[in-house]
Amino acid sequence: MSEQIDQLDSLLDNLSQEDFKQEVLEDFKIANISRQCSLIGRKEVLTGKAKFGIFGDGKEVAQIALSKFFNDGDWRSGYYRDQTWMFALDLCTPQQWFAQLYAHANLELEPHSAGRQMGGHFATRSIDQEGQWKDLTKMKNTSADISPTAGQMSRALGLGLASKHYRNNEGLKDFKQFSDNGNEVVFASIGDASTSEGPFWETMNAATVLQVPMVLSCWDDGYGISVPKKYQTTKASISEALAGFEYEEGKGGMYIYKTKGWDYPHLIETYAKAVNQTRKTHIPCLVHVEEVTQPQGHSTSGSHERYKDEARLQFEKDFDGLVKMKEWIISCGLATQEELEVIEKEGKEIATQAKRDAWKSFSGEIKNEISEVVNYFDQISTSSTNIDVINEIKTDLLTTLDPVRKDVMKATRAVLRITRFEKSAARENLVAWKKNQDLINQDRYTSHLYSQSIHAVKHVDEVPAKFDGELQSIPGYQILNKLFDYHLEHMPELCAFGEDVGQIGDVNQAFAGLQEKYGEYRVFDTGIRENTIIGQGIGMALRGLRPIAEIQYLDYLLYGLQPLSDDLACLQYRTKGGQKAPLIVRTRGHRLEGIWHTGSPMSLMLSSLRGMHICVPRNMVQAAGMYNTLLQSDEPAIVVECLNGYRIRENMPSNLTEFTLPLGQVETVRYGSDITVVSYGSTLRVVQEAAEKLAELDIDVEIIDVQTLLPFDTEQNIVESLKQTGKILFVDEDVPGGATAYMYQEVMEKQNGYYYQDMPAQTLAASQNRGAYGSDGDYFTKPSADDIIEKIYEMMSDDDPASYPDLY
Ligand SMILES: Cc1ncc(C[n+]2csc(CCOP(=O)(O)OP(=O)(O)O)c2C)c(N)n1
Numbered sequence: 001m002s003e004q005i006d007q008l009d010s011l012l013d014n015l016s017q018e019d020f021k022q023e024v025l026e027d028f029k030i031a032n033i034s035r036q037c038s039l040i041g042r043k044e045v046l047t048g049k050a051k052f053g054i055f056g057d058g059k060e061v062a063q064i065a066l067s068k069f070f071n072d073g074d075w076r077s078g079y080y081r082d083q084t085w086m087f088a089l090d091l092c093t094p095q096q097w098f099a100q101l102y103a104h105a106n107l108e109l110e111p112h113s114a115g116r117q118m119g120g121h122f123a124t125r126s127i128d129q130e131g132q133w134k135d136l137t138k139m140k141n142t143s144a145d146i147s148p149t150a151g152q153m154s155r156a157l158g159l160g161l162a163s164k165h166y167r168n169n170e171g172l173k174d175f176k177q178f179s180d181n182g183n184e185v186v187f188a189s190i191g192d193a194s195t196s197e198g199p200f201w202e203t204m205n206a207a208t209v210l211q212v213p214m215v216l217s218c219w220d221d222g223y224g225i226s227v228p229k230k231y232q233t234t235k236a237s238i239s240e241a242l243a244g245f246e247y248e249e250g251k252g253g254m255y256i257y258k259t260k261g262w263d264y265p266h267l268i269e270t271y272a273k274a275v276n277q278t279r280k281t282h283i284p285c286l287v288h289v290e291e292v293t294q295p296q297g298h299s300t301s302g303s304h305e306r307y308k309d310e311a312r313l314q315f316e317k318d319f320d321g322l323v324k325m326k327e328w329i330i331s332c333g334l335a336t337q338e339e340l341e342v343i344e345k346e347g348k349e350i351a352t353q354a355k356r357d358a359w360k361s362f363s364g365e366i367k368n369e370i371s372e373v374v375n376y377f378d379q380i381s382t383s384s385t386n387i388d389v390i391n392e393i394k395t396d397l398l399t400t401l402d403p404v405r406k407d408v409m410k411a412t413r414a415v416l417r418i419t420r421f422e423k424s425a426a427r428e429n430l431v432a433w434k435k436n437q438d439l440i441n442q443d444r445y446t447s448h449l450y451s452q453s454i455h456a457v458k459h460v461d462e463v464p465a466k467f468d469g470e471l472q473s474i475p476g477y478q479i480l481n482k483l484f485d486y487h488l489e490h491m492p493e494l495c496a497f498g499e500d501v502g503q504i505g506d507v508n509q510a511f512a513g514l515q516e517k518y519g520e521y522r523v524f525d526t527g528i529r530e531n532t533i534i535g536q537g538i539g540m541a542l543r544g545l546r547p548i549a550e551i552q553y554l555d556y557l558l559y560g561l562q563p564l565s566d567d568l569a570c571l572q573y574r575t576k577g578g579q580k581a582p583l584i585v586r587t588r589g590h591r592l593e594g595i596w597h598t599g600s601p602m603s604l605m606l607s608s609l610r611g612m613h614i615c616v617p618r619n620m621v622q623a624a625g626m627y628n629t630l631l632q633s634d635e636p637a638i639v640v641e642c643l644n645g646y647r648i649r650e651n652m653p654s655n656l657t658e659f660t661l662p663l664g665q666v667e668t669v670r671y672g673s674d675i676t677v678v679s680y681g682s683t684l685r686v687v688q689e690a691a692e693k694l695a696e697l698d699i700d701v702e703i704i705d706v707q708t709l710l711p712f713d714t715e716q717n718i719v720e721s722l723k724q725t726g727k728i729l730f731v732d733e734d735v736p737g738g739a740t741a742y743m744y745q746e747v748m749e750k751q752n753g754y755y756y757q758d759m760p761a762q763t764l765a766a767s768q769n770r771g772a773y774g775s776d777g778d779y780f781t782k783p784s785a786d787d788i789i790e791k792i793y794e795m796m797s798d799d800d801p802a803s804y805p806d807l808y
Helices: 002-011 017-046 060-067 083-088 094-101 151-168 198-210 264-281 310-318 321-332 337-382 387-399 405-418 425-445 476-490 514-518 530-542 554-568 602-608 620-632 681-696 718-725 739-750 774-781 785-799
Strands: 075-077 186-191 214-219 255-260 285-290 472-475 494-498 523-525 546-551 584-589 613-615 637-642 649-652 667-670 675-679 701-705 708-710 728-731 762-764
Touching: 002 017, 002 264, 002 321, 017 060, 017 083, 017 094, 017 321, 017 337, 060 083, 060 214, 060 264, 060 321, 075 151, 083 094, 094 337, 151 186, 151 198, 151 214, 151 530, 151 554, 198 214, 198 530, 214 264, 255 264, 264 285, 264 321, 321 337, 337 387, 337 405, 337 425, 387 405, 405 425, 472 476, 476 494, 476 514, 476 620, 476 649, 494 530, 514 523, 530 546, 530 554, 546 554, 554 584, 554 602, 554 637, 584 620, 602 613, 602 708, 602 739, 613 620, 620 637, 620 649, 637 681, 667 681, 675 681, 675 718, 675 785, 681 701, 681 785, 701 718, 708 739, 718 728, 718 739, 728 739, 728 785, 739 762, 762 785
Parallel strands: 075 186, 186 214, 214 285, 255 285, 494 523, 494 546, 546 584, 584 637, 613 637, 675 701, 675 728, 728 762
Antiparallel strands: 472 649, 613 708, 667 701
8 A cells, every 4th residue: 555655646746745644635625516506506506596506516626636747837618517627726615606606707716707608617728908918828727618518628629739839839939828839738638438529539530630739638427417428429438439449659649547536645656657647658548537427417407316316326425536535535544533633624614714705795695785775775765656556566575585686686577567657866876876777787698709909900990902003903812812811920929720731722712822931730630520520729818829710611611610619609708707719710712603601691600709800801902901800809709701703813002911801890892872871891892793783774773891790880871872872782692591681680770770771671692402512503693783783773653653664
């Protein structure tokens, strides 16, 4: 036994005997605090003080072992079971943990998400209040958790890849606040059942292909909610299923370790070996932690007695990590049963006190609000004819068990409704109070969808494009090529990757020759794996790099949409401005050929990517202006280039690399007096063609290119055009009711366009099926110039049939 202790001690910096003992006892204490948090947390949910609980009981010992090897600068990309890990690293206190359980919308007391995320969703704060990066090498980092199972995996790939870049890319040597020569490891964690998800396999493959420093822990408790692993995993074992990935000299792969969730010494030995190896070599590894328990079952939504048999339930008791750790400590003579019982008691007291403190702060805020409104209610009722109803509302509020902010607001709004015909200073005061609270609540619950930092897109200065001197007219792809060449030269943190982006410089040549010029750490190929291309970009951007991740065709964005929507788009929001990942997704879309190279699913993005900017340039010069803006800002965006536009010649601005296109600014590309047509992207050229033909029919069209769908016409210029023409048509090649409906709503509702129409606004989109192949397919499924001409003519004819007789 003493040999085992000596060996363990040698892994823990050869501590003195006393220090070693203290460390073990401290570990036991943290494990107990964490367990007690889980036990108390469940009660808090079942008694109604918190809404939902999902806890880390059963995973304590493994996470304590892991955290011993987690250094400053390292990153975690984990999931909701990792509370003990967070406690052990001091990245979350038990009180903060309870604050999150109660959804305390207070950043100081709940710094992980300001109450926006359900319990167990952790995030450290990488940026300060102004949005500036902190020194990430001096802190232990955790990327912001998300709930979709395996959603943490693709991001982990990028976090790990960043280390590889910082180690191998000479140009990054000065980026000292992000890396110490690439020595940082990304620690990912996942439950056994979640390894069934596609992103898990995609990540494992990419991580081993790329050889990134990832230590992946699989907490294997045998179930995904109620479904046992025999229905989840080949051979019911993730390490066996991954055997073909195992490292072989000269061939690559990953190291695979197996250990048990209750075996404290073996866990330490395993993590010591795994992490040191991975840190040094950047070879990824899996630590398959088996025989993990889940003493309280999956979550507060149900009990595990429903699906675990007697034998399993007994196993959960016998192999509880805390029980086993206690046995081990006693058997080594490091402490007695009595001494450990004292620690257990202390753990319970600490967790109980943390719960009390967190609840006191949370409920204290609400109590204050209640006493404020009740005071107003009393004042109002002195002169109100509705005194009985107000008193009833007040009593209801005062007798609500564990009231929350919603109860305060509901009561306030009810009183204001019932007293709507009354006038009193007291009522005015309550109105003022409510308005003020509305602002505060906006900040509490809906702020930070977009960056609020000084680097936000809206703060980038506008620099208009100049067309001085002799105009150079070159194909669009060459314009982008010159642009990316310049930025790669001037921004060492910039890199671009995707399918066929490296060697051939993307399928449309915008990066042609740039890998040769800047090397394989700047412009590089990836496998065909859209989900992890996005995750790769997110992880790299979280660590100070500026990735441009390419999705080869917009139609294939669906594979990458999950991390964009679940992870990137809501990153600032779910951390309330604590993390940023200014990833630029570059893709190409709209009409070209066939069902999967002609899509324009803008409404898909509009509904799933709030939090990102959606840029839809009509040509490559406009795209260049957008890239220039984005590269100066700290916000994520997707740029949809026109798939059919790369060979079209465009006049190149003389300040190509400096001009910026403010996002949210529309451009009127043709002035006219009869009708306003609003469009973007590839359709815009078709609208322009139609407008020239319509001029021959005596119809003068004004064309507005919206340029970006998010943000949308921030200066509200479209309605100004409508005021002049009285007629408006929204045209694109999304499905009917897609982005045209979105633009319609923006102009009619937000810009009050409704009041300036001579006739109802109209939309013209593609047909609702996907675009058919060939020129005929395009003609009959996408809006053609003929369709646009006839639509506009019809509108003119409805208004003035004498001047515009029916065409057919
Ligand atoms: C994409 C997705 N599908 C379903 C769920 C619902 N869900 C939450 S946890 C869970 C089981 C996960 O089991 P496992 O990976 O073994 O982790 P454990 O909770 O057991 O630690 C499921 C199905 C989810 N969160 N995300």
